[in-house]
Amino acid sequence: MNVKNYVLAAFGAAIIAVLAQVMLPVPPVPFTGQTLAVGLIATILGPRLGTLAVTVYLLLGAAGLPVFAGFTGGVAKLIGPTGGYLVGFLPAAYLMGLYLEKTSYTYVQAAVANVIGMFVTLIFGTIWLKIAGDLSWEAALAGGMIPFIIPGLIKAALATWLGIFVRNRLMQAKLIALTN
Amino acid sequence: MMEKMIFGRYIPGDSFVHKLDPRAKLIFVFAFIFIVFFANNAVTYGLLLAFTLLIIFISRIRLYFLINGLKPIVFLMIFTFLLHTLFTREGAVILDFGFLKIYEQGLKQGIFISTRFLVLVFMTSILTLTTSPISITDGLEVLLNPLKKLKAPVHELALMMSISLRFIPTLMDETDKIMKAQMARGSDLSAGPLKDRLKAVVPLLVPLFVSAFKRAEDLATAMEVRGYRGGEGRTRYRQLKWDYRDTICLISLVVLTALLVFYRN
Numbered sequence: 001m002n003v004k005n006y007v008l009a010a011f012g013a014a015i016i017a018v019l020a021q022v023m024l025p026v027p028p029v030p031f032t033g034q035t036l037a038v039g040l041i042a043t044i045l046g047p048r049l050g051t052l053a054v055t056v057y058l059l060l061g062a063a064g065l066p067v068f069a070g071f072t073g074g075v076a077k078l079i080g081p082t083g084g085y086l087v088g089f090l091p092a093a094y095l096m097g098l099y100l101e102k103t104s105y106t107y108v109q110a111a112v113a114n115v116i117g118m119f120v121t122l123i124f125g126t127i128w129l130k131i132a133g134d135l136s137w138e139a140a141l142a143g144g145m146i147p148f149i150i151p152g153l154i155k156a157a158l159a160t161w162l163g164i165f166v167r168n169r170l171m172q173a174k175l176i177a178l179t180n
Numbered sequence: 181m182m183e184k185m186i187f188g189r190y191i192p193g194d195s196f197v198h199k200l201d202p203r204a205k206l207i208f209v210f211a212f213i214f215i216v217f218f219a220n221n222a223v224t225y226g227l228l229l230a231f232t233l234l235i236i237f238i239s240r241i242r243l244y245f246l247i248n249g250l251k252p253i254v255f256l257m258i259f260t261f262l263l264h265t266l267f268t269r270e271g272a273v274i275l276d277f278g279f280l281k282i283y284e285q286g287l288k289q290g291i292f293i294s295t296r297f298l299v300l301v302f303m304t305s306i307l308t309l310t311t312s313p314i315s316i317t318d319g320l321e322v323l324l325n326p327l328k329k330l331k332a333p334v335h336e337l338a339l340m341m342s343i344s345l346r347f348i349p350t351l352m353d354e355t356d357k358i359m360k361a362q363m364a365r366g367s368d369l370s371a372g373p374l375k376d377r378l379k380a381v382v383p384l385l386v387p388l389f390v391s392a393f394k395r396a397e398d399l400a401t402a403m404e405v406r407g408y409r410g411g412e413g414r415t416r417y418r419q420l421k422w423d424y425r426d427t428i429c430l431i432s433l434v435v436l437t438a439l440l441v442f443y444r445n
Binding site for chain 1: 341
């Protein structure tokens with residue numbers, strides 16, 4: 001890996017940090033750009049650089065920078081009961097990037113990738129919630145998985161549409177290489 | 181908002197805790213995260229709470245900042261507390277609402293887990309309140325050095341963190357400008373049909389990515405031109421210094437661990 005890739009991943013992390021603070025007022029679930037940004041970065045930077053960007057993003061949060069949604073940060077946020085949803089971004093970003101790289105960057109494939117990403121994050125988060133919160137599976141699923149599936153699917157649909165749209169625009173501007 | 185992003189939650193000071201080497205603090209906090217799980221009865225949880233309060237006192241952090249840091253997590257604590265009290269069905273019934281029974285074991289477990297969570301939040305908050313993000317990055321890099329033998333890109337990760345740290349405020353500024361520019365052109369994120377609102381997000385994202393990627397390109401070129409070749413042989417402007425304080429900090433960690441192991445069930 002050369003310097004340029006490291007710098008790109010660092011900027012990817014910075015973009016996630018910025019977008020995580022932007023509220024998208026989309027009914028019925030207004031949501032922050034955090035999940036969206038992770039999906040976008042994985043779509044645009046590919047599996048390796050995308051995962052690296054997410055790693056840096058999580059490390060920045062762990063170092064106390066308020067980079068997580070709603071200007072929060074700190075190790076507590078990462079290791080707490082809901083930390084799994086953040087750490088889950090890592091495998092999610094990798095798998096999404098890998099899937100898109102192996103297939104093609106179309107709306108249909110991006111939709112599949114985003115749904116995969118959503119479930120990876122949710123499953124990771126729920127298992128973490130069960131362990132860190134010392135809960136039963138029943139409680140962890142009821143509190144950490146089921147209520148988030150429908151909003152998650154809505155977010156995935158949005159991330160798909162925006163991801164491919166923005167990617168195409170960036171390609172037109174020749175800012176990302178066609179092969180990537 | 182900008183200041184928050186640059187300094188993180190760091191509040192400058194000159195207490196014992198502020199003066200500790202970031203390496204000592206990082207070792208302490210990471211070990212603390214693990215030894216918290218040794219606690220399993222009232223004595224051990226009490227011990228953890230007392231120790232945490234002592235550190236808060238020594239660090240001379242105003243309680244306001246700690247409580248402030250707790251705000252986004254209060255909901256979570258109540259949430260886990262409720263999940264425990266409502267889903268554990270062991271021990272005697274304390275409260276009976278007919279459709280809902282609260283069991284003794286559930287309540288106890290709920291209190292214990294909340295305490296565990298509270299001390300973890302306080303302890304990690306103290307780390308980030310008394311140490312600037314840049315010294316945490318430096319400390320992490322040195323501590324993770326042994327992982328280089330396993331080909332982990334430790335230096336590169338620290339470098340990327342520093343670059344992000346430097347450019348997050350710039351990109352925030354940029355986003356603000358782009359939003360204002362688009363608003364001046366009549367784009368509205370908060371009104372109109374769903375499709376229009378979504379379409380309004382695109383003219384925010386594209387310029388943000390474009391400007392970020394251009395800056396990345398410039399920075400990478402500048403670094404290459406100046407002969408940046410990675411961590412090998414690089415000298416440092418900020419030096420870390422291990423002091424008697426740091427040794428005291430680690431000794432207190434060992435004592436706390438011993439006490440927890442001794443008093444647990």
